[in-house]
Amino acid sequence: MQQFDSIQLPESAEQLRGEVREFLTSQAARLSPPNSDFTTGHDPEFSRLLGGRGWIGMTWPRAYGGAERSFFERYVVTEELLAAGAPVSAHWIADRQSGPLLLRFGSEAQRSRYLPGITRGECFFSIGMSEPNTGSDLASVRTTATKEVEGWRINGTKLWSTDAHRNHFLIALVRTEPASDNRHAGLSQIIVDLREDGAKVRPIRNMAGGQDFNEILFDEVLVPEDRIIGEPGNGWQQVTSELAYERSGPERFLSAFRVLVEFVRAVGPDAEPRAAAVVGRAVAHLLALRRMSISVAGMLEQGKSPDVEAALVKALGNDFEKLLPEMVRLATLEDFTNNDRWSDFREVYSDTLLLSPSFTLRGGTREILRGVIARGLGLR
Amino acid sequence: MDTRGLLLDTATRIFSDHCDKALLDAAETGEFPERLFGLIRENGFHGLAMTASEVPLIESFLVLKVAGRFALPLPLAEILLGNRWLDRDDRLIAIGIGDATGARNVPWGRLADSVVAVRESGEVALLGDFTVTEGTNLAGEPRDRVVADSVESLELSDDAFSEMALSRVMLMAGALERVLELSLQYVGEREQFGRPISRFQAIQHHMAVMAAEVAAAVRAADAAAQAIEGDRFFLEVAAAKSRVGESVSVVAELAHQVHGAMGFTHEHQLHHFTRRLWAWRDEFGTELYWQTALGSHVAGLGADALWEFIATRG
Numbered sequence: 010m011q012q013f014d015s016i017q018l019p020e021s022a023e024q025l026r027g028e029v030r031e032f033l034t035s036q037a038a039r040l041s042p043p044n045s046d047f048t049t050g051h052d053p054e055f056s057r058l059l060g061g062r063g064w065i066g067m068t069w070p071r072a073y074g075g076a077e078r079s080f081f082e083r084y085v086v087t088e089e090l091l092a093a094g095a096p097v098s099a100h101w102i103a104d105r106q107s108g109p110l111l112l113r114f115g116s117e118a119q120r121s122r123y124l125p126g127i128t129r130g131e132c133f134f135s136i137g138m139s140e141p142n143t144g145s146d147l148a149s150v151r152t153t154a155t156k157e158v159e160g161w162r163i164n165g166t167k168l169w170s171t172d173a174h175r176n177h178f179l180i181a182l183v184r185t186e187p188a189s190d191n192r193h194a195g196l197s198q199i200i201v202d203l204r205e206d207g208a209k210v211r212p213i214r215n216m217a218g219g220q221d222f223n224e225i226l227f228d229e230v231l232v233p234e235d236r237i238i239g240e241p242g243n244g245w246q247q248v249t250s251e252l253a254y255e256r257s258g259p260e261r262f263l264s265a266f267r268v269l270v271e272f273v274r275a276v277g278p279d280a281e282p283r284a285a286a287v288v289g290r291a292v293a294h295l296l297a298l299r300r301m302s303i304s305v306a307g308m309l310e311q312g313k314s315p316d317v318e319a320a321l322v323k324a325l326g327n328d329f330e331k332l333l334p335e336m337v338r339l340a341t342l343e344d345f346t347n348n349d350r351w352s353d354f355r356e357v358y359s360d361t362l363l364l365s366p367s368f369t370l371r372g373g374t375r376e377i378l379r380g381v382i383a384r385g386l387g388l389r
Numbered sequence: 390m391d392t393r394g395l396l397l398d399t400a401t402r403i404f405s406d407h408c409d410k411a412l413l414d415a416a417e418t419g420e421f422p423e424r425l426f427g428l429i430r431e432n433g434f435h436g437l438a439m440t441a442s443e444v445p446l447i448e449s450f451l452v453l454k455v456a457g458r459f460a461l462p463l464p465l466a467e468i469l470l471g472n473r474w475l476d477r478d479d480r481l482i483a484i485g486i487g488d489a490t491g492a493r494n495v496p497w498g499r500l501a502d503s504v505v506a507v508r509e510s511g512e513v514a515l516l517g518d519f520t521v522t523e524g525t526n527l528a529g530e531p532r533d534r535v536v537a538d539s540v541e542s543l544e545l546s547d548d549a550f551s552e553m554a555l556s557r558v559m560l561m562a563g564a565l566e567r568v569l570e571l572s573l574q575y576v577g578e579r580e581q582f583g584r585p586i587s588r589f590q591a592i593q594h595h596m597a598v599m600a601a602e603v604a605a606a607v608r609a610a611d612a613a614a615q616a617i618e619g620d621r622f623f624l625e626v627a628a629a630k631s632r633v634g635e636s637v638s639v640v641a642e643l644a645h646q647v648h649g650a651m652g653f654t655h656e657h658q659l660h661h662f663t664r665r666l667w668a669w670r671d672e673f674g675t676e677l678y679w680q681t682a683l684g685s686h687v688a689g690l691g692a693d694a695l696w697e698f699i700a701t702r703g
């Protein structure tokens with residue numbers, strides 16, 4: 010059974026929380042309209058300001074621009090940004106998983122080349138895992154990279170890569186050897202320069218009206234040899250090692266948080282019992298999810314790779330993010346579609362509801378996560 | 390092993406040695422488990438929560454989690470907390486909901502040496518001479534109605550009702566863990582279509598949902614236990630009783646689903662846990678009761694203080 014230890018955040022993290030809040034107050038103009046979904050605000054200037062504060066790549070070695078802070082301190086910074094609805098999308102992936110991946114598997118040259126820029130909030134990464142025929146079954150990727158004298162030649166299509174049209178680099182999962190009986194063999198991760206290498210990036214509009222994710226066409230795209238991360242063929246081990254980082258953070262249960270904030274504002278301090286009960290129910294969920302997420306930060310801090318625990322937090326958290334708008338809409342008899350006092354609520358509620366189908370898809374679907382948990386229970 | 394480990398180990402050993410199906414069935418017919426009761430007393434559990442024991446109160450609640458795991462058919466929560474509140478080591482104390490005139494839902498009131506009535510408002514009344522009408526909750530646990538002729542003492546306590554609610558939270562957390570274990574074991578053993586049912590994805594997903602709910606419930610329960618004597622105690626109990634109660638609905642339903650008809654028999658032990666879960670989630674405030682209390686408090690703080698409330702350190 011999965012164990013989520015009680016963890017009290019260290020004093021240093023709480024001190025940092027105060028600094029982040031002060032900073033966010035000074036940046037109020039950038040926070041509007043607040044939305045706690047981590048992919049909705051892409052603001053390079055904001056990311057640069059965060060980098061200037063030392064709040065990107067916080068846990069990384071100083072040699073690469075990091076701050077050598079703990080996972081708890083990083084946790085506090087990320088949750089404060091999300092809760093305030095800050096525009097964090099630009100640097101989010103680089104900070105959360107591309108940087109840690111390079112630190113663990115990248116060459117010295119790659120680390121020195123990319124990491125300092127990431128920590129300054131000047132160098133942004135996207136993820137190139139999915140393809141037209143590859144979703145949950147990640148090992149089925151067909152995009153190939155073939156070794157030639159001048160470097161690696163890439164052919165194929167990547168799909169859904171968030172922010173690839175405005176970020177600098179993509180880490181693509183590609184086949185460097187033909188498929189064999191061992192489906193997980195022959196895969197590699199390779200860095201693509203989205204502005205220089207000649208891959209064609211086409212934004213795709215989502216149903217919420219945003220243009221965040223993209224299709225990327227690789228037609229004989231040549232990249233230098235030194236863009237391979239780690240050992241060629243080791244891609245599967247590497248890509249799965251990102252999962253604990255990718256799945257356990259506060260962005261996995263806070264996407265709908267601002268809906269609750271605006272609901273509380275609209276119902277006011279003397280909320281009717283029906284409204285109060287729903288607020289209480291949501292708060293009870295949030296307290297438990299946050300504590301579990303902090304437990305996972307503790308496991309990362311101890312150098313463990315808590316894949317199952319992370320999947321469990323994400324599965325619970327994503328279901329809650331979807332439940333929250335559903336709960337609050339039925340917790341008032343007022344007509345929020347047509348009432349000035351509810352206009353802020355209406356805005357964030359509509360945005361969040363339109364985004365909500367993605368919560369249980371991105372970063373591993375609910376069904377895939379349940380499979381991971383079942384494996385952790387010894388059932389598979 | 391540290392003191393806590395030793396204590397929980399002792400509890401686990403005693404409860405697991407004695408709380409078998411036969412004992413649970415007998416208790417449901419009204420037979421008081423004298424021998425087990427004696428053992429618990431001999432091992433010093435009666436006075437564990439008393440101030441004089443100098444054992445932190447949280448340990449008593451952790452023992453209750455172990456009691457929940459084994460569906461201990463004794464009013465251990467009432468013995469622990471009653472002795473604490475009254476500062477005496479009575480043989481059998483029972484606690485119910487009520488006031489100076491009497492109490493309802495009193496566990497084993499029929500055999501109790503002392504009966505205490507608590508109210509949400511914080512009054513704690515030690516009843517004088519009383520008469521008892523026997524009853525049970527939906528788990529078959531004795532829950533008697535007590536009418537008092539007199540009252541021996543009447544005090545006000547901020548925490549009494551919350552402590553009782555927390556006792557149910559901890560019992561539920563333990564029982565939830567056990568229900569998950571029983572289900573894991575069953576789906577691994579039961580074969581249909583020529584293979585263990587654990588091989589079917591639908592069953593695996595049910596188990597994953599249960600595991601997640603149980604993990605959340607246990608984490609919520611532990612947080613409330615840790616909040617004892619802190620200034621958020623009432624609110625953390627509110628959050629925990631709400632969260633754990635929600636888990637109960639999901640986990641009990643799925644546990645029965647994966648157990649098939651076998652889990653619906655009286656002969657199988659699953660119902661000793663699921664029925665208790667269904668009973669305990671209603672005792673000392675349902676999810677709705679605590680959600681309303683918590684939500685009213687948070688709404689009163691205002692929208693811009695909501696995050697501060699959630700981003701607590703503990």
Ligand SMILES: Cc1cc2nc3c(=O)[nH]c(=O)nc-3n(C[C@H](O)[C@H](O)[C@H](O)COP(=O)(O)OP(=O)(O)OC[C@H]3O[C@@H](n4cnc5c(N)ncnc54)[C@H](O)[C@@H]3O)c2cc1C
Binds near residue numbers: 136
């Ligand atoms: C907003 C958004 C942003 C994204 N950003 C990125 C990105 O930046 N980079 C990137 O690489 N990808 C990205 N993705 C893609 C994401 O990783 C995939 O959507 C996800 O892996 C699921 O793949 P799919 O959409 O092809 O669904 P499919 O895999 O086709 O699944 C469809 C349905 O079938 C279910 N299913 C599939 N396999 C099984 C199984 N074995 N058992 C039971 N059920 C199953 C799924 O759970 C789902 O319900 C993004 C997706 C979204 C929605």
